[in-house]
Amino acid sequence: RLRKWQRKIRISGATERNLAFALSELDRDSSRLGLPRSVREAASMVYRRAVENKLIRGRSIEGVVAASLYAACRKCNVPRTLDEIAEVSRVSKKEVGRTYRFLTRELNIKLPPTSPVDYVPRFASELGLSGEVQSKAIEIIEMAMENGLTSGRGPTGVAAAALYIASVLLGERKTQRDVAEVAGVTEVTIRNRYKELTEQLDLGVTL
């Protein structure tokens, strides 16, 4: 019995150590991504639930932390791409994506696909674009969604093209290159998306 007790202490000690490590890892990733405390708390909630349900088995703590953070960002409508999460954590994009799927399935977390709208505020502020341009971009994205122009397209590419178009329409023009850089997509993608948007939507302006 004494031995059983000692093992328990040892195990709980390890559990606490692991939790402490996970939380420090979470803090490190979060600060690198410039995420607010509320998102970190949401992520730690997901992580703790993963531990409670013994979902860490066979997986690295870093991977589960990264996936928890990815999920929390989406849930809080301040999405980060898998590439961005992979960059700050020491987990590959593939591993983050795989663990994310596993966690959402096992914890019954149901998140709709990321909306391009959620990327607008972040990209716009990094580009120094006004609230008017943001509103216009969101308006364009909503029109695109209604016309089936977002199915299968990357959310960041759609958001980038909408912001580019809105910036031109409202006289706050940004170059495709600058928009592409903050959105993490290529200029070719922005070009392809805005061609499609301007050709199929009545945006009232010839670019």
Next chain:
Amino acid sequence: MTDVDIKIENIVASATLGKSIDLQTVAEALENVDFNREQFPGLVYKLKEPKTAALIFGSGKLVCTGAKSIEDSKRAIKLTVDMMRTMDPDIPEEFEIKIQNIVASANLGKPLNLEAVALGLENTEYEPEQFPGLVYRLDDPKVVLLLFGSGKVVCTGAKSAEDAKLGVEKTKARLAELDLI
């Protein structure tokens, strides 16, 4: 209502010859062969007609991929084994061939709103950030479909052409049932 044209794009089949093979000998005798034991235990043998690739293992088992019909798949395996028999006369004439996977493509005719499908259809995964297709898993037949915004579809995991076609038809019916197509 149930008329869906399916096109078989790829077939994976396996065979067991029941006799171990000396891969090194085969590798040295042919030119169009790839063999790196450290990298992969199978020897890669490609045929131009039917355009297929066979993976031959030391255990005497082999896998054939790339054929676009069950007949071509069987023909490719027989041609491959005939080639092997020229080097080892003991390889039997009769052996079992099993179709392991059939990949087919089809067109549902109308474009799909994947966001809506993701919300209404069960057992789906849709992550446009990673891949433009929506993954739909069917239990009966046990196949997996990739649905695209264009209405085009890929069905994989089927063991028979019938199941591949059934999978697409059931998917189409389910989408119509949910008013998603």
Next chain:
DNA sequence: ATTTTACTTTCGAAAGC
């Protein structure tokens, strides 16, 4: 700026790390 090549996802078998 357009074209080509290539990678993302799904599936399955094989032998072994």
Next chain:
DNA sequence: GCTTTAAAAAGTAAAAT
């Protein structure tokens, strides 16, 4: 889980022209 094979879907990326 990975390694290797082939193939389609459509989007995106990188390199070539």
